[in-house]
Amino acid sequence: MAGKFDLNGGDGSEMADESPWADEGDGVGYGSNPDVEWAKLSNDFTNAGYREGITAGKEASLQEGFDAGYAQTGAPLGRDIGLMRGTVAGLLSYVSLVSQGQDELVAEIRDISNQLANIRFSDIAPRDMEAEQHALEHLESTGEAVDENEELEGKRRMEELEDMLGSLGRGGVKRAGIEDVKRLKERLDSLCARLEVSCG
Amino acid sequence: MASDFDLESLVNLEQTFYDSGYEDGFNHGRIHGLIEGRALGREKGFEMWEEVGFYEGFAKLWKAIYTRDRRFDDRGLHHAQQLLDLIAQFPMANPSMSDASDLDIPRLFRQIRSRYKVLCATLGVRATLRAGDSSPTREVEEDRPRLVGDGAKRRVWEVQSGGQGSISGGLSF
Numbered sequence: 001m002a003g004k005f006d007l008n009g010g011d012g013s014e015m016a017d018e019s020p021w022a023d024e025g026d027g028v029g030y031g032s033n034p035d036v037e038w039a040k041l042s043n044d045f046t047n048a049g050y051r052e053g054i055t056a057g058k059e060a061s062l063q064e065g066f067d068a069g070y071a072q073t074g075a076p077l078g079r080d081i082g083l084m085r086g087t088v089a090g091l092l093s094y095v096s097l098v099s100q101g102q103d104e105l106v107a108e109i110r111d112i113s114n115q116l117a118n119i120r121f122s123d124i125a126p127r128d129m130e131a132e133q134h135a136l137e138h139l140e141s142t143g144e145a146v147d148e149n150e151e152l153e154g155k156r157r158m159e160e161l162e163d164m165l166g167s168l169g170r171g172g173v174k175r176a177g178i179e180d181v182k183r184l185k186e187r188l189d190s191l192c193a194r195l196e197v198s199c200g
Numbered sequence: 201m202a203s204d205f206d207l208e209s210l211v212n213l214e215q216t217f218y219d220s221g222y223e224d225g226f227n228h229g230r231i232h233g234l235i236e237g238r239a240l241g242r243e244k245g246f247e248m249w250e251e252v253g254f255y256e257g258f259a260k261l262w263k264a265i266y267t268r269d270r271r272f273d274d275r276g277l278h279h280a281q282q283l284l285d286l287i288a289q290f291p292m293a294n295p296s297m298s299d300a301s302d303l304d305i306p307r308l309f310r311q312i313r314s315r316y317k318v319l320c321a322t323l324g325v326r327a328t329l330r331a332g333d334s335s336p337t338r339e340v341e342e343d344r345p346r347l348v349g350d351g352a353k354r355r356v357w358e359v360q361s362g363g364q365g366s367i368s369g370g371l372s373f
Contacts (some may be wrong), residue, residue, distance in 0.1 A: 020214070027252075032206035041214065046218070047221060048221065049220065050222065050228075052225065053223060053226035053229060054223065054232070056222075056226055057223075057228065057232075058228025058230065060233065061230040061231075061234045062237040064233075064242060065234035065236065065239075067294040068238055070241035074246040074248075075246070077246055077249075078248065078249030079250075081246075081257070082249055083256055086259070086261070086292075087258070089254065090259075090260075090261030090262055091261060093320075096322070097324065113246075121242070121246040123235070129233065131238070134235060137222075149236050150287065152240065152243065166268060192261075196268055199260065
């Protein structure tokens with residue numbers, strides 16, 4: 001029997017308590033009603049396999065998902081925002097060095113800077129349609145939502161709290177979106193053009 | 201009739217049930233791993249490149265200013281260029297996907313940050329603290345780089361799924 005646990009390289013040791021094979025020794029249970037026993041046998045072993053499989057499958061693909069999310073979404077989007085923030089910080093440092101009373105210019109740079117500072121990844125991240133679809137399937141089939149990753153859930157709750165605090169006294173805050181980022185980019189580009197510097 | 205009974209197939213029956221369950225479970229688990237991994241990778245990639253991009257944008261702007269003013273021998277321009285050269289080495293993808301043979305991300309990150317500070321000092325402007333810099337987690341992560349360097353499974357950002365405990369500990373670079 002021992003060999004049966006050598007599936008996919010796993011040693012199966014964590015199965016000790018839940019393994020249907022563990023029941024075999026007791027000699028009772030099997031044999032009273034063949035149909036019931038058949039169903040039980042099928043269920044027990046199928047479910048045990050499913051449990052092991054789901055864990056193994058998740059572990060096997062986590063890194064692949066991470067790499068994809070990093071390279072396809074996170075890094076390029078972060079770079080876009082970072083470049084804008086860096087450019088704006090550079091402009092601000094520049095005008096502070098050569099300030100000749102260009103108040104209007106400084107005000108424009110500061111406004112862009114402030115708006116950029118408020119943008120979060122969650123404001124501009126594209127939706128993960130596959131994740132949403134799968135969460136929906138879970139909700140429909142089991143009535144339960146899929147557990148969110150702890151760290152990300154914590155971050156999301158913190159943002160909700162910030163929004164709540166931020167909206168006190170200001171009657172609601174509308175989060176920026178990707179369209180706002182585009183507009184800020186245009187303003188930034190025209191600033192650079194005004195100063196005759198080429199901003200990438 | 202008894203002789204037709206294949207005992208071997210009955211023994212294998214349990215295994216067959218188990219295997220079919222395992223396969224279904226594996227396929228389902230794979231979807232969850234991809235989804236959760238993707239969510240984590242998106243956040244991490246954004247965080248890293250938001251900071252690096254900031255330095256890049258800053259350096260590019262100053263390079264553009266020096267170029268506009270034709271101050272090609274200025275020290276500031278050299279520092280800006282050196283910063284940009286460092287940033288050009290910073291990967292847009294988790295290096296595990298390509299070859300991470302001798303890429304030391306934490307070291308490169310430190311070099312980029314200090315080169316940025318040097319540039320600021322040269323320009324006579326205050327180095328801007330990045331929005332995320334105040335968060336302790338970033339520093340903590342840096343203090344314990346977990347570069348996995350054991351040949352076969354080299355990853356720079358290694359995700360470990362932990363049944364117990366938060367996954368955050370496994371995300372490292």
